[in-house]
Every structure is written in C-alpha cells, then in structure tokens.
Amino acid sequence: MIQLKDVKKSFGRLNDEILAVDNVSLTIQEGEIFGIIGYSGAGKSTLIRLLNGLETPTTGTIKIGNREISAFTGKELREARQKISMIFQHFNLLWSRTVKQNIAFPLEIAGVKKAERERKVAELIDLVGLSGRENAYPSELSGGQKQRVGIARALANDPEVLLCDEATSALDPETTDAILDLLTSINERLGLTIVLITHEMHVIRKICHRVAVMEAGKVVEIGPVLDVFQSPKAPITKRFVTQVTEPLGTEQALAHLPGGTLIKLIFVGERTEQPVLASLIRQFEIDVNIVQGNISHTKGGAYGSLILQLVGIEKDIDGAIAYLHEQGVQTEVIGND
Amino acid sequence: MIENLLPHVNWDKMWEATIETLYMTGLSTLYTFVFGLVLGILLFLSSPGQLWRNRLVYGVTGAFVNIFRSIPFIILIILIIPFTTLLVGTIRGPEAAIPALVIGAAPFYARMVMIGLREIDRGVIEAARSMGAKTSTIIFKVLLPESMPALISGLTVTSIALVGYTAMAGVIGAGGLGNLAYYEGFQRSRTDVMIVATIIILIIVFAIQIIGDFAVKKLDKR
Numbered sequence: 001m002i003q004l005k006d007v008k009k010s011f012g013r014l015n016d017e018i019l020a021v022d023n024v025s026l027t028i029q030e031g032e033i034f035g036i037i038g039y040s041g042a043g044k045s046t047l048i049r050l051l052n053g054l055e056t057p058t059t060g061t062i063k064i065g066n067r068e069i070s071a072f073t074g075k076e077l078r079e080a081r082q083k084i085s086m087i088f089q090h091f092n093l094l095w096s097r098t099v100k101q102n103i104a105f106p107l108e109i110a111g112v113k114k115a116e117r118e119r120k121v122a123e124l125i126d127l128v129g130l131s132g133r134e135n136a137y138p139s140e141l142s143g144g145q146k147q148r149v150g151i152a153r154a155l156a157n158d159p160e161v162l163l164c165d166e167a168t169s170a171l172d173p174e175t176t177d178a179i180l181d182l183l184t185s186i187n188e189r190l191g192l193t194i195v196l197i198t199h200e201m202h203v204i205r206k207i208c209h210r211v212a213v214m215e216a217g218k219v220v221e222i223g224p225v226l227d228v229f230q231s232p233k234a235p236i237t238k239r240f241v242t243q244v245t246e247p248l249g250t251e252q253a254l255a256h257l258p259g260g261t262l263i264k265l266i267f268v269g270e271r272t273e274q275p276v277l278a279s280l281i282r283q284f285e286i287d288v289n290i291v292q293g294n295i296s297h298t299k300g301g302a303y304g305s306l307i308l309q310l311v312g313i314e315k316d317i318d319g320a321i322a323y324l325h326e327q328g329v330q331t332e333v334i335g336n337d
Numbered sequence: 338m339i340e341n342l343l344p345h346v347n348w349d350k351m352w353e354a355t356i357e358t359l360y361m362t363g364l365s366t367l368y369t370f371v372f373g374l375v376l377g378i379l380l381f382l383s384s385p386g387q388l389w390r391n392r393l394v395y396g397v398t399g400a401f402v403n404i405f406r407s408i409p410f411i412i413l414i415i416l417i418i419p420f421t422t423l424l425v426g427t428i429r430g431p432e433a434a435i436p437a438l439v440i441g442a443a444p445f446y447a448r449m450v451m452i453g454l455r456e457i458d459r460g461v462i463e464a465a466r467s468m469g470a471k472t473s474t475i476i477f478k479v480l481l482p483e484s485m486p487a488l489i490s491g492l493t494v495t496s497i498a499l500v501g502y503t504a505m506a507g508v509i510g511a512g513g514l515g516n517l518a519y520y521e522g523f524q525r526s527r528t529d530v531m532i533v534a535t536i537i538i539l540i541i542v543f544a545i546q547i548i549g550d551f552a553v554k555k556l557d558k559r
Binding site for chain 2: 052054077078079080081082085086088090092093094095096097105106108109110137138139153157163
C-alpha cells in the first residue's frame with residue numbers, strides 16, 4: 001500500500017545540512033495501523049510529511065497505492081492529498097468556523113455540492129460522537145472533542161490513508177485512550193490504513209500492528225509490536241519498551257533492595273497465564289520476593305514482565321534460573337549481590 | 338441661545354463640511370482596505386518560509402511599503418500632485434484628496450495586515466494544504482477569516498488616522514472639516530468655528546472606534 005524506497009530528506013544549505021530522514025525504506029500494508037516511534041528530532045515528523053507531499057524527498061521514491069506521491073506536483077498532488085488525510089497534535093481547526101463548518105471544509109475544497117456536504121457532515125458528526133455540538137466553535141470544546149472534529153474532518157473525503165501526527169500527545173491519559181479507541185474502530189470499520197507517529201510507547205502498544213523505531217533519521221528497528229516488546233534489539237527500543245513495562249521509579253526502588261539476586265521474567269502470550277512461579281517456589285529452597293509486575297496488552301497479544309528478588313544459596317538460585325529457562329520463560333539477571 | 342454662544346458658526350457650511358469629511362474618510366478607507374489587503378497578503382505570502390517565498394517580491398513590496406509609510410502626509414500630497422491631476426483631473430475638492438489619502442494609508446494598513454496574518458497558527462495553513470487546498474482557497478477560506486478580527490481592528494486604526502489626514506488635506510483645498518476649521522476658524526480668529534469642527538471630528542472618530550470594536554467582538558470566536 002505505502003512504499004518508501006531509499007528516502008532521504010535533508011534541510012538547509014550545502015555546508016550545514018541536516019539529514020532529517022536518512023535512507024529509509026519501508027512498506028506499510030493496506031488496512032494496517034503502523035506506528036513510528038522516536039524522540040523529538042528523530043525525523044518522524046518529516047517522514048510523515050513526506051507521505052502527503054508536505055515535504056518532498058531529496059532522493060528516493062514514495063508510493064501510495066500505485067501513485068508515486070514524490071513525483072506529484074500542483075493539481076495532481078492536491079487531488080492525491082484529498083485521499084491521504086492528516087490529523088495533528090494541536091488539532092489545527094479553524095477557530096472562525098463551527099464544528100460543522102470545520103468538517104465541511106475539506107468537502108468544500110473537493111468541490112462537493114452543498115446538500116451532499118450537509119449529509120456527509122451529519123454522518124461524520126455521528127461517527128465521531130459529537131452529536132449536539134455541531135454548532136459549537138472550537139474554543140468551546142475540550143481537547144478530546146477538538147481531536148474528534150479533527151478526525152471527522154480527516155475522514156470527510158473518504159481517504160485511503162490517515163496520517164496521525166502526535167495526535168494524542170496534547171491530551172490527558174483518559175482522553176488519549178478514548179481517541180485511540182476511536183481510531184481503532186475507524187480502522188476496523190472502514191478498513192483505513194493508519195500511519196501514526198508518537199513518542200509514547202503506550203500509543204504503539206494500544207493500537208498498532210507494527211512499529212518502526214526511529215533515531216537520528218534512521219529506522220533502527222521494525223516489526224510486529226509484540227515481537228518488538230518481547231525482544232527489543234536497539235538500545236533506544238529497550239528504553240521505549242520500559243516506558244510501558246516498568247512504571248516510573250522502578251530503578252530507584254531496585255537500588256534500595258538489600259541482598260539477593262534480582263531477575264526479570266518476561267512472559268508472552270499464553271505463558272502469562274501459567275503458574276510458573278508457584279512451582280518454582282515448591283521445587284527450590286529459596287525465598288522469592290515479588291518486586292514489581294506488569295502486564296501490557298498489545299494488538300498481537302499480552303506481554304508481561306515480573307521482577308523478582310531471589311534469596312538463598314547460590315546453587316539453588318542458579319537452579320531456579322535454569323528451571324525458568326527450561327519452562328520457556330525469558331529470564332534476565334538484572335542485579336546480583 | 339446657540340446663536341449667542343457660537344455667533345460665527347454657519348450650520349449649513351458645517352454640515353456640508355461634515356459630509357465632505359465623511360465622504361473622504363469613507364471612500365479612502367474602502368480603497369485603503371482593498372489595496373492594503375492586496376499588498377499585505379503579497380508581503381505575507383512572499384516572506385521567508387511562506388507559500389510564495391520570494392526574496393525579490395518580498396524586498397520590492399517591503400521597500401514600497403516602507404517608503405510610502407515614511408513620507409510625511411502633508412509632503413506626500415504635494416509630491417503626488419501630478420499623479421492626482423492625471424487621475425482625477427483636478428487637485429481641488431474631496432475627490433482630489435482620495436489618491437493621496439489612499440497612497441498614504443494603504444502601506445500603513447498593509448503592515449497591519451501582515452502582522453495579522455502572521456498571527457495565524459502555521460498549523461492551520463498546513464492543515465489546509467494537507468487537505469489539498471489551492472493557494473486561492475487558503476487566502477479566502479483560511480487567511481482572511483482567521484485574521485479577520487486583526488484586519489478589522491487594523492482598519493479601525495487606519496480609518497481614524499485617515500480622519501486626521503483628511504483634515505490635513507483640507508488645508509490644501511480638499512474641503513471638509515479641517516478646511517473649515519483652518520480657513521473659517523483659525524485664519525479669521527473665530528474660535529467657536531474651530532471648536533465645533535473639532536467636536537464633530539471627535540464624534541466621527543469615536544463612532545468609528547465603537548463600530549470597529551463592536552465588529553471585532555462579534556467576529557472573534559476564539
């Protein structure tokens with residue numbers, strides 16, 4: 001569906017060039033929710049803007065469906081953009097227009113007749129759950145409602161692709177979840193391909209099928225979300241994964257634990273439901289202290305992590321760790337005293 | 338009673354002068370709005386980082402605006418006499434004041450238009466582009482409506498400045514309240530005529546300000 005091939009984008013003049021996107025090639029399937037995660041300055045904003053031609057690549061090609069976006073200019077590009085819509089971190093609604101008029105704006109651009117516009121707008125207001133607010137101005141709406149208007153506006157011309165530029169970063173956690181649920185249901189109901197960029201692993205975990213991790217303009221890791229959670233390879237990916245698997249303050253808490261061996265267990269999928277721990281305690285002469293545990297649900301299945309403190313003689317501890325490996329539980333020793 | 342207090346005031350002449358001032362202010366405000374808007378939009382779009390970024394256009398428009406904004410109005414009227422004669426056919430009367438008034442005020446207003454347009458969130462323009470909007474659509478459906486309060490309050494300030502300019506134009510023969518106050522009042526030492534003309538000018542200015550403020554308040558939904 002979406003194909004990027006050797007895409008590079010640099011800004012600035014010859015002498016002090018900034019390479020925002022550095023040789024990125026990737027393919028996004030039709031109907032997929034694809035996440036791109038990175039810290040600010042990683043190049044993800046530029047990358048997503050290449051997809052609708054708001055930026056043009058310095059080298060490389062970008063294809064959406066069978067259209068080569070990176071070669072389009074003028075009218076051709078404007079028409080293509082009507083099928084690749086975008087929502088934004090700060091919503092970017094027109095304050096001078098009501099909810100209804102904001103949603104009608106892309107339809108006006110596409111030259112849709114007034115009666116048809118009104119029908120479509122009413123349908124979209126219903127879809128995003130804004131009934132009763134159609135004549136309000138954006139200044140009278142909450143952040144979550146503004147993003148709903150943004151989403152309705154983006155869906156107006158029946159796009160094939162929806163680009164989300166940090167769409168939930170300005171929202172509180174509850175509203176974020178509500179907006180993510182709305183995006184998921186749109187993806188399922190309309191079969192829309194969604195590409196989103198974010199710096200929050202939570203967003204990736206909750207709705208994405210696949211994820212690409214970006215650092216300094218490069219894609220350093222890419223794969224199904226559960227795989228990336230289970231065995232992150234790049235250091236930056238590991239940091240992102242701990243964002244959701246380890247609550248804030250875990251490190252400090254670990255530093256203050258006296259004695260014993262600290263191990264981290266990772267459970268994926270069905271393993272999360274098996275009583276590995278109980279049999280461990282029964283078989284070995286050790287004390288087990290549960291330090292911290294966590295289960296995250298991703299689109300591909302559940303992912304759990306458990307940090308344990310094992311106290312006992314060395315032989316038993318080694319035996320216990322070997323047993324865990326045998327049981328197919330990923331085990332990692334993270335501290336030893 | 339009024340005759341005793343204001344012995345020299347000829348109300349017919351005062352009324353005629355008021356109409357002339359309103360005519361000059363109204364018509365020049367209209368033209369200033371149109372030309373200032375075009376200049377301001379051109380300045381904005383050609384400025385660095387905008388849709389039509391173009392150093393040459395930006396430089397030339399900017400220089401034009403700065404030059405005409407800097408020439409003192411009383412000198413500008415005299416400097417453009419040949420142009421006025423060409424355009425209107427005379428240099429006397431309210432019509433003859435219009436070209437000088439517009440050339441004096443439009444560049445001033447253009448700067449205000451540009452300031453107003455710059456305040457528009459860049460994200461909103463980007464959003465319109467991402468929907469496939471043409472530049473003309475962006476101008477008429479995004480730039481103008483989104484900056485309308487700033488455009489109107491700028492126009493209010495400009496229009497009030499124009500009332501002052503018409504008084505100056507009056508001194509060189511354009512008619513209006515300034516002309517009346519100067520020739521009938523000051524030069525003949527008829528203080529009452531000056532005072533009445535001044536009060537009428539004040540009323541006009543206040544009226545413009547009130548209408549302008551009201552319009553801005555109505556339009557601003559932020």
